[in-house]
Amino acid sequence: MSVNKMAVEKLFESDDFLVVNKPYDMYINSDDANEKNTVTCHIASHDSHLSTSSNPLYFVQRLDYSTSGVLCIAKNKTTAASAGKLFEKRLTKKYYMAVIRGHPEFQLAEIRYAVGTDQTPHNSHRMSVVTNSTSASNSRPAHTRLLVMETGYYGGDPVAVVLLKPITGRRHQLRVHCHAIGHTILGDYTYSDRGDIAPHRMFLHATRLVLPLQQKPLDIQTAEPFFNDPEFTGKWKSLKVFYKYRNKDELVAACNDIDREYIIGVKYKDFSIQ
Incomplete structure (x- = not known):
C-alpha cells in the first residue's frame, strides 16, 4: 500500500493533549512496523500507540481508515482517563x-x-x-x-x-x-x-x-x-x-x-x- 502523502495537520496542542486533522485513507496506528500510512508515523513513531513506547500516546477516540477529521490524542494516562470518562458519559x-x-x-x-x-x-x-x-x-x-x-x-x-x-x-x-x-x-x-x-x-x-x-x-x-x-x-x-x-x-x-x-x-x- 502506498503511503498517504497528505499531511497530518495539528489543530491544537497543550501539555496534555494533541488534536490533529486526520487525512482520509489513513490508519490511526498499526502493530505492523512496516505500515507507514498511519497518524502515529506522521506525528511520532510507529509504536507510539503502545504503552511500551518511549513516548506513548493515548487515543481517546477512533476514526475509521476512510474517515477524515478531528482526532483527539492524550499525552498521558491521567488525561486519557479523564477524557475517556467524558466520552463514556x-x-x-x-x-x-x-x-x-x-x-x-x-x-x-x-x-x-x-x-x-x-x-x-x-x-x-x-x-x-x-x-x-x-x-x-x-x-x-x-x-x-x-x-x-x-x-x-x-x-x-x-x-x-x-x-x-x-x-x-x-x-x-x-x-x-x-x-x-x-x-x-x-x-x-x-x-x-x-x-x-x-x-x-x-x-x-x-x-x-x-x-x-x-x-x-x-x-x-x-x-x-x-x-x-x-x-x-x-x-x-x-x-x-x-x-x-x-x-x-x-x-x-x-x-x-x-x-x-x-x-x-x-x-x-x-x-x-x-
Whole structure:
C-alpha cells in the first residue's frame, strides 16, 4: 500500500493533549512496523500507540481508515482517563459532515436503530442495524441526528451535504445509519456493497469536537473539508441551500440547531422500530 502523502495537520496542542486533522485513507496506528500510512508515523513513531513506547500516546477516540477529521490524542494516562470518562458519559459533542446519496425527503432526522455485527457470511467487518425487517448480533442501542444543509448533484447524481451528530458511539454508526435510511455516504465502499467506487474518497469528516474538560474545555473545529477539494468541486452542482456552513461561524450555527430537540418549521423524520 502506498503511503498517504497528505499531511497530518495539528489543530491544537497543550501539555496534555494533541488534536490533529486526520487525512482520509489513513490508519490511526498499526502493530505492523512496516505500515507507514498511519497518524502515529506522521506525528511520532510507529509504536507510539503502545504503552511500551518511549513516548506513548493515548487515543481517546477512533476514526475509521476512510474517515477524515478531528482526532483527539492524550499525552498521558491521567488525561486519557479523564477524557475517556467524558466520552463514556456522553458529555462530549461530536459533529461530522458527510455527503450522502440521494435527496432526503426530510431536513432533520432522528435515527434510533440499534447497531450490531452483520450476520451475513463474509461480512463480519460490517455492522448492521436492527429494524422491523433486519437483525444483527450483539446489537446495542444507537442514536444519530442528521441535518440536511444543502442538496445538489455529484457527477449528475443526486446527493446532499449533511451534518451528523452521533449521540451514541457505536462502530461504523454513522455509516450504517445513513445506509439504513437509504442514503449511503458517497464513496462508502463497504456499505454500498462494494459498488460506490467512482469517488476518490468516502465523504465523511469529523468536523468539530467539544470536550468539556474541567481545567479548560476544548472546542476544536477543522476547515470545511469538501469544497476545498477540486476533485469534489469539479463534479458538484448545488440545488438548494438550507444552511450556510462553509466557514466556522456558519457551521457552529448549524451545530446549535442540530443540538435542539426540535426546530420549528423544519420537516422532521423519526427512524426507529415502530
